[in-house]
Amino acid sequence: MNINYQLPENIKQQLEETLEVRQDEEFQDLIRDGGYVPPHMDLLTDAITALSMGKNILLKGPTGAGKTKFAETLSQLFQQPMFSVNCSVDLDAESLLGFKTLAYEGEKQVIEFIPGPVTNAMKAGCFLYIDEVNMAKPETLPLINGVLDYRRTITNPFTNEMVTAKEGFGVIAAINEGYIGTVPLNEALKNRFIVIEVPYIEGEQLKQLIVSNTKLTDETLINLFVKLSGDLITAVFQGKLSEDAASIRALLDACDLSVLIPPKRAILRSIVDKLDEEREREFVKNLAETLF
Template sequence: MDITKDLPQNITNLIEQHKYTGETDFDYLVGEGGYIPQSEDLLTDLIVAIAQGKNILLKGPTGSGKTKLAETLSSLFNQPLFSVNCSVDLDVESFVGFKTIDYQDGKQIIDYVPGPLVQAMKNGHFLYIDEINMAKPETLPVINGVLDYRRQITNPLTNEVIKAKEGFNVIAAINEGYIGTTRLNEALKNRFIVIDVSYLQGEQLKNLIKNNTNLNDEKLINQYVQLSHDLIAATQQGKVSEDAASIRALLDACDLSEMIPPKRAIRRAIVNKLEDDREQDVVQNLADMLFE
């Protein structure tokens, strides 16, 4: 599905002007695409921001497709996407790389293995930082200079000053309010263009299911679209957590439903992931009302 076919000509021209056409050893890191944006404006704004070299912060609930959206931008611009998955254990080496012992001409040497940040900067590719607010606050300042007008970093392991090659962009994702996350420093957040990513619904979700799962039964697809709508409403009412409305989990259930009964598929892909018995009952009751 061509998600750019309805975009204005000047926006599609931007993609062509900034699409990566050089040779690279990292073709395998180019995303496959597949994200269907909830609005034309969202896709237009992202394309403009990327073309202007802006840093992008994707903000939305878990399972809303932020990673898939980053991969789709990678596909649109034919740009390899280096990734950092943040956690409380994330350290500077996770960004810049590490030193290791190697052998050269029979002698032991200390070799440096560049990390995803260094690789993306030197090659002019994209860097995706997932769940950036999971990282320890003391780790993130290493990228401050990368995110502002300087577009450079002094590698703490080698003392090399690295200036980003043209084409380098940072795309980060954030889930606010989750256990283990911290509030993103305002100075850091101000270095990003913030894009809200919400759950897909209606026809957009229907197209996503058709294009990204094995399910082709029209009736079942419509029932899953309704289930997603009901789960989102339940999260807004405080009956279940956002995990229950994850589009990722819904797509898993759709795939399973090609071979097993839908209610069982929903139990495996959605219900059993929830730790609260009350939430499990809410989801199962919604499924029972929709599916035979």
């Protein structure tokens, strides 16, 4: 693949080599070993391109669509370790940057700083994954605005150390929109990311995912689960079900359980019983009855 961006030659070469991995044996092995299977190859190409150019990427899509698996696959393709932050309303500066604690040097008590995931990723020059970024309080994430823009620096408030990210550092974030407890990202934060919409995996890609990520081998059952998933996704788009009902993660759990228990009961435990509304529960049960 030829890269047309005005980049230094060494960066161009690195980007071309990274993109070429899509077609080589190593990439195919990664997919077979449970890596992310993109519904459209452009998703992977664009994510690799953005990260290779030093951009941050924001994976946006429904729950269970594979955003975390996508991030893990990118980490493996770049041969980069990845530090993770799981956002919540309790996320604070210590959760991001680290904290001070008492330690001993011999018999002498000292104050030691334990670095957090942001500091570790910057100093190691590897990836930082921020999951459910819109679950954090609006006042928390601006602490790392300098990490997310061209400066790639932060002043650690606990040590007063100026930390500058090593080459290779990159940020991947994920977002589920419209869920209880989430807040809209402010424009300053959103503008620091390239947004990549991650849709549900369907059809042959989903079949391949079931084969590589579950213990289910019965092709007839696998095809029925693919059909079930397609019907659930259609119902979500029609407003009949919440996104939770079409979670690919939940579907894979049902596939695994169906190896040892009847498929309808596997669907009940993995999908139906997670839904809050009785109307939705009955809808999914009726679909399962029809197919299985």
